Amino acid sequence: MLRVPKAWEPYRTPxxxxxxxxxxxxxxxxxxxxxxxxxxxxxxxHASVSRRxxxxxxxxxxYVKRSAWAPEDCAMQLHVPESDxxxxxxxxxxxxxxxxxxxxRPPAIFVG
Numbered sequence: 001m002l003r004v005p006k007a008w009e010p011y012r013t014p015x016x017x018x019x020x021x022x023x024x025x026x027x028x029x030x031x032x033x034x035x036x037x038x039x040x041x042x043x044x045x046h047a048s049v050s051r052r053x054x055x056x057x058x059x060x061x062x063y064v065k066r067s068a069w070a071p072e073d074c075a076m077q078l079h080v081p082e083s084d085x086x087x088x089x090x091x092x093x094x095x096x097x098x099x100x101x102x103x104x105r106p107p108a109i110f111v112g
Contacts, residue, residue: 002040002047002097008027033051034064036050044096050093051091054091055093064095
């Protein structure tokens with residue numbers, strides 16, 4: 001289950017206060033240079049991970065996955081069909097986890 005770490009700093013606005021709770025919101029990870037938006041709803045858990053001037057690295061995405069989900073949870077990046085592609089930010093990647101299904105995976109020997 002998606003859980004926002006206590007160490008993540010919620011984005012604050014003067015008029016709204018913190019924008020976030022344990023499963024939804026916008027968080028600034030200043031030491032890592034990341035902005036993370038997490039959400040849970042409509043059957044999915046989701047993390048949007050971005051940087052100001054380049055795409056997040058594998059290490060960035062791995063940090064977010066390991067920080068926001070349990071070790072045995074499986075999350076994925078998707079490469080959707082071109083007709084479904086939306087690019088609202090040039091340096092943003094996403095992690096997804098369905099709530100009501102297990103993500104199919106190849107045999108472990110294929111992944112290592």
